[in-house]
Structures are given as structure tokens and as C-alpha cells.
Amino acid sequence: MDVKRLVMRDLRRFEAIELVPSAGLNLLVGPNGAxxxxxxxxxxxxxxxxxxxxxxxxxxxxxxxxxxEVFVEWSEQGAGGDLRTRKAGLRHGGQGxxxxxxxxxxxxxxxLCAALAVVTFEPGSHxxxxxxxxxxxxxxxxxxxxxxxxxxxxxxxxxxALKQRNALLKSGGGSGQLDAWDHELADAGExxxxxxxxxxxxxxxxxxxxxxxxxxxxxxxxxxxxxxWRRQELPLADALLLGRERxxxxxxxxxxxxxxDWSLAFSGLPGREALSRGQTKLAALTMLLAQAADYAGRRxxxxxxxxxxxxxxxxxxxxxxxxxxLLAQPGLQIFVTATEVPGAWANLALGKxxxxxxxxxIQPVARP
Numbered sequence: 001m002d003v004k005r006l007v008m009r010d011l012r013r014f015e016a017i018e019l020v021p022s023a024g025l026n027l028l029v030g031p032n033g034a035x036x037x038x039x040x041x042x043x044x045x046x047x048x049x050x051x052x053x054x055x056x057x058x059x060x061x062x063x064x065x066x067x068x069e070v071f072v073e074w075s076e077q078g079a080g081g082d083l084r085t086r087k088a089g090l091r092h093g094g095q096g097x098x099x100x101x102x103x104x105x106x107x108x109x110x111x112l113c114a115a116l117a118v119v120t121f122e123p124g125s126h127x128x129x130x131x132x133x134x135x136x137x138x139x140x141x142x143x144x145x146x147x148x149x150x151x152x153x154x155x156x157x158x159x160x161a162l163k164q165r166n167a168l169l170k171s172g173g174g175s176g177q178l179d180a181w182d183h184e185l186a187d188a189g190e191x192x193x194x195x196x197x198x199x200x201x202x203x204x205x206x207x208x209x210x211x212x213x214x215x216x217x218x219x220x221x222x223x224x225x226x227x228x229w230r231r232q233e234l235p236l237a238d239a240l241l242l243g244r245e246r247x248x249x250x251x252x253x254x255x256x257x258x259x260x261d262w263s264l265a266f267s268g269l270p271g272r273e274a275l276s277r278g279q280t281k282l283a284a285l286t287m288l289l290a291q292a293a294d295y296a297g298r299r300x301x302x303x304x305x306x307x308x309x310x311x312x313x314x315x316x317x318x319x320x321x322x323x324x325x326l327l328a329q330p331g332l333q334i335f336v337t338a339t340e341v342p343g344a345w346a347n348l349a350l351g352k353x354x355x356x357x358x359x360x361x362i363q364p365v366a367r368p
Contacts, residue, residue, distance in 0.1 A: 010065035030357035047118035067093035117303035133261035186237035222265030
């Protein structure tokens with residue numbers, strides 16, 4: 001995927017700006033607080049329906065404005081192998097939103113999120129490894145959402161059954177009603193878990209290869225799914241039945257794929273708790289770039305890669321390893337923010353992809 005034009009209106013400090021990036025590497029430089037990260041937020045918003053720094057209503061709309069607007073035009077490889085141009089627009093006020101994709105209105109935000117694929121590494125990305133399981137489930141489901149056509153209906157089916165069962169638990173629903181929703185939840189949950197298990201198994205070779213290319217001191221050698229119940233001992237239907245009385249007391253379903261997690265195994269380390277903060281960032285970056293490579297292998301094209309404040313997140317050696325690896329991939333477009341052009345990148349041929357961000361404006365910088 002190759003973004004040709006990005007337009008932002010009333011997003012944080014930007015009243016109205018347009019960016020025409022280059023293919024390959026794009027470096028956005030400027031002082032702290034200038035709005036560099038907001039450019040990546042705009043891409044992330046179109047691809048995920050939210051910012052990586054919080055909800056739209058939590059300060060993403062410029063003060064005094066009713067709603068933000070983002071427009072993205074990009075080229076991608078079609079099913080027949082030919083390049084095609086696509087366009088998407090989103091107007092979001094924090095409560096309601098309107099979207100258009102390729103000239104037509106969309107009724108579900110997921111339609112926009114399915115169109116443009118962006119993988120983002122930012123200062124909060126260490127949460128993928130260090131924080132709660134919800135981050136890791138979201139990572140799994142994003143990958144499946146983009147590469148498995150039949151995954152989304154199964155995910156929605158499970159989410160609906162879980163919502164209904166939890167409502168019955170809270171209202172004191174009868175055993176007959178719970179039996180029916182247990183059956184639906186178990187059937188969808190087993191299918192959802194098979195998707196996740198297969199996805200992680202296929203992702204592991206990419207994780208090992210990416211880890212070997214990018215990092216020093218973080219030796220990943222395994223990746224394992226924890227499905228959310230004792231799957232090796234009993235099917236989900238039995239686990240739900242056995243936990244029913246406990247669930248009635250708590251008012252929610254205590255077992256199932258909504259409680260799933262995954263973990264990495266590290267050579268010479270007992271687990272993620274033993275990682276330093278720097279190692280945690282490298283492990284998260286490895287997983288994100290491995291997921292991007294898996295996407296490229298399955299879809300025949302790379303997602304857009306967005307790296308926020310990379311020089312402050314990685315040392316010079318790892319910066320260069322990451323960029324050398326990414327720049328070697330054909331057809332890959334990268335956006336990187338930094339306060340200045342890092343010394344480790346002095347010999348990179350940035351071409352037209354250098355931009356200065358300050359005072360609510362983005363200006364291309366001529367390179368000698």
C-alpha cells in the first residue's frame with residue numbers, strides 16, 4: 001500500500017493540512033509538541049477507527065471545532081495484480097461519525113478499517129508485551145481480520161453470544177436460556193480459538209526471522225496461545241457448564257476466548273516479566289513487524305508502517321537495523337517521526353520524503 005495524499009482538518013492543532021508523501025521512507029521532523037505524531041494518528045484513525053493515544057472525544061478534535069476530518073488516497077494491488085487507487089474519508093465528532101469509501105457512504109466503521117492497513121509502533125506499543133491480555137487479543141484479531149475472510153463473522157457471533165449470556169447471568173436467567181446461549185458461545189468460541197491458534201502457528205516463523213534480523217539481546221524462540229480455558233482437558237461447552245454457578249455469582253462469563261492471551265518464550269529468560277523496558281520495546285516491535293510481514297506474504301503487499309519517535313525508542317544500532325530491514329522490502333512505505341534527522345541516518349537517501357512540522361504546518365524540506 002502506498003499513501004498518495006493525506007488531508008487532515010481540525011485534528012488536534014491542525015486546522016487544515018495536506019501531505020503528499022513519497023514512496024518508501026518519509027521522515028517528519030520538528031520540535032516536541034509540533035504535531036508530528038498527529039499525522040500518524042490520522043493514518044491510524046482511518047485504519048483502526050481510533051487513535052493510539054485515546055478516544056476521539058478525548059482531545060483529538062481541535063478545540064472549538066465540531067468534528068475532525070481525515071481523507072486518505074492510496075494505491076494498492078487489486079485481486080488481479082493491477083494497481084488501483086482507493087479513497088477514504090472520515091468525519092468524527094467523538095460521538096457520531098460519517099465515512100465514505102471509494103465514493104460511497106459506509107454504514108460500519110469496520111468497512112473503513114478493512115480498507116487501509118497500517119501497522120504502528122509508538123511509545124505505548126510496549127503494552128503489547130507488558131500490559132494486559134486485551135492488547136494481545138486485539139493484536140491477534142487485527143491480523144485475522146485482515147487475512148482471513150471468514151474470521152469477522154465468527155468473531156461477531158461470539159461477541160453477540162457473550163453479551164447475551166452475560167445479560168442472562170446478571171438478570172438471573174433460567175437454566176434453559178443459559179443452555180441455549182452456552183451452546184452458541186461454545187460453538188463460536190471453539191471456531192474462534194482454532195483461527196487464533198492457526199494464525200499464531202503461521203506467524204511464528206516470521207517472528208523468529210524478524211527477531212534474528214532486528215534485535216540483539218532479545219532471543220525469542222517460542223509463541224504460545226492461552227485459549228482462555230483449560231482446552232487440553234475439556235471442551236468449552238463443558239467449561240461453561242462447570243463454571244455456571246460461579247458465573248452467576250460474578251455476573252459475567254469467566255472462561256472462553258474473551259479471556260485468551262498469548263506469550264513469548266525467550267532464551268535465557270523466564271518470561272516477559274524479566275525483560276528490561278528496552279527489551280520489551282524490541283519484543284513489541286518484533287511482533288508488529290512480523291505481523292506486517294505476514295500480512296505482506298498473505299496479501300501480496302505490505303501495510304503502511306508508521307514509527308512514532310523512533311530515535312527516542314531505540315538506540316542507534318537498532319534504529320539502523322530496523323530501517324535497513326524495512327527499506328529492503330519492495331513496495332513498502334514508511335512514516336517516521338523525530339525531532340531532527342538522526343545522525344545514524346545521515347547517509348540515507350531520503351529523496352523527497354523529508355518534511356518539517358511546526359506551527360500547524362507541514363512543509364517539504366529540500367535535500368542537497
